[in-house]
Amino acid sequence: MGKGIFTVKNLIKLAAVIAVYLIIMTVMEGNFATRHFKSLLVPIGINIILAVSLNITTGFLGELSLGHAGFMAIGAYSGALFTIFAENHTGIPNSLAFLIGIIIGGIVAALFGVVIGIPVLRLKGDYLAIVTLAFGEIVRSIVNFLSVTGGARGLSGIPRYTNYKWTYAFVIITIVLLANFVKSRYGRVISSIRDNSIAAESIGIKVSNYKIMAFVIAAFFAGVAGVLFGHNLSILKPGNFDYNKSIEILVIVVLGGMGSIPGSVISAIILTLLPEFLRGASNYRMLLYSLALILIMLFNSSEIRQRLEDSGKFPKLPKLPKLKARAR
Amino acid sequence: MESIIEQFINGLRSGSIYALIALGYTMVYGIAKMINFAHGDIIMVGAYVLYVSITDLKMPVIPAVLFTIIVCAILGIVIEKVAYKPLRKAPPLAVLITAIGVSYLLQSVALLIFTANPITFKSIINLDTIKIGGITIPGITIVTLVVTSVCMIALTLFINKTKAGSAMRAVSEDKAAAQLMGINVNRTISLTFAIGSALAAVAGIMFICQFQSIKPTLGALPGIKAFVAAVLGGIGSVPGAMLGGILLGVIESLSKAYLSTELSDAIVFGVLVIVLLVKPSGLLGKNRIEKV
Secondary structure, three states: OOOOOOOHHHHHHHHHHHHHHHHHHHHHHOOOOOHHHHOOHHHHHHHHHHHHHHHHHHHHHOOOOOOHHHHHHHHHHHHHHHHHHHHHHOOOOHHHHHHHHHHHHHHHHHHHHHHHHHHHOOOOHHHHHHHHHHHHHHHHHHHHHOOOOOHHHOEEOOOOOOOHHHHHHHHHHHHHHHHHHHHOHHHHHHHHHHHOHHHHHHOOOOHHHHHHHHHHHHHHHHHHHHHHHHHHHOEEOHHHHOHHHHHHHHHHHHHHOOOOHHHHHHHHHHHHHHHHHOHHHHHHHHHHHHHHHHHHHHHHOOHHHHHHHHOOOOOOOOOOOOOOOEOO | OHHHHHHHHHHHHHHHHHHHHHHHHHHHHHHHOOOOOOHHHHHHHHHHHHHHHHHHOOOOHHHHHHHHHHHHHHHHHHHHHHHHHHHOOOOHHHHHHHHHHHHHHHHHHHHHHHOOOOEEOOOOOOOOOEEEOOEEEOHHHHHHHHHHHHHHHHHHHHHHHOHHHHHHHHHHHOHHHHHHOOOOHHHHHHHHHHHHHHHHHHHHHHHHHHHOEEOOOOOHHHHHHHHHHHHHHOOOOHHHHHHHHHHHHHHHHHHHHHOOOOOHHHHHHHHHHHHHHHOOOOOOOOOOOEOO
């Protein structure tokens, strides 16, 4: 590792970030793209944040989380409630209110991440996946029930603060923070839990603390994505955050490669754009997704992949938790 | 008082359907050590097959029901052979994701064939409502309770008394040792998937006779709830699945009637979370000790 943060590598990355921003800006401000295409940039960014954050729990920690949409919902509603309040009752400038709303959304979602983290202390694998699924459904039905959130009719009148600049900024912040996190000491600990939790525990790592940490971090960014989502649509409905949404994010992560942040980014871009190019075949979208999921999983555990890996043509897969020996 | 008893009986009805579905989850988990997420969608396939065989193929009721059960059983075997068998040695996460993929595949195929519009389906069970004292019990409830009890008793006898049943128990205890004893593991796993899917088909038939409407996502929510029931009772345990299913149905029905319709899902899933926190292996599940 170089000294300081001003290494050549980082400067190149910074230049790339600015270049991408300039490209996006010319596309958005200029007349090259249709309105429809422009309206897709924000959803792409939101999906990138969601996918990269889910990758922390699923790819790096190795626990399947089926409740990511639940965290997104919590962030979206708490952030939106704050900005609506701020717009009507206080004189906070819009962009400051939005920033605070985003932070509130992230923090509230992270607090619920701690709540979901408690079962993590006792459960693992399949059972934990089901608890996260249950969590997502509980959030959805409570949001449906409460009057503050507008119930099934939805929460409307959310100021439309989200634009491509905000989204881009938070996408970059998320990627930079999480990419550094997984490379840090803590991130390596989390990967070691994925590879062998018993070995990790036996060298003195508090497995449950680190698992909660991963869940909380993922929840925080899901909450941030939720706030951006709410302020883009200006109306939130509980149906936006059902089990299917969680699965959609999971599909992005799996197709991009579990444990790979660039993979998540690329696959989020492709999977958000693809349905738009396949408008005529929108019924086939889910069919393609599901087939892709099955085929990738079959391919990854097939002998062909093994042979390609051995010959060096394919990157080695990160190891997922193996089926533990069960005592009888 | 009467209304409480009526709600309780309603709960028993939906609970026994959940129990039938949960049996499929729990048997497959016991033997293949995987969550078959596509199990809920077998219910949906069963519903559509019954609809097609009665409306389009003009089959009489009983052959149509048998045909539905056989189609679902074969579908269960095919899914296992194509999607799950190559992943026997793969990590559970990969298998789980594949299962989710299969579930979506079934749903989207149904969506392409039958479109998303719900199809109304006239119940094939025509039994009059019965009144005992002040309590009214719809005929469909009685049929459901009878059919599910018969299925559960038959399954229990099958698992405990027959040779194939002992083979299933042996494979779920220890696959390698069972193989050394001359048990055909592959055939036993296929049999398990066939039985589980057949039970799901029965549950699907009961389900659409009750709600009389078919759509591609019909199996998703009952599937998830039945899975919750299986975990609640202790996944891998057959009596646990029955107990969990019935408990879940009763809790759901009572909370819908006396607390809040919107919150009933939250209550059901909340119960699951609490049970898992107190007893992570479920109500009747065995504790597993992890050895290094």
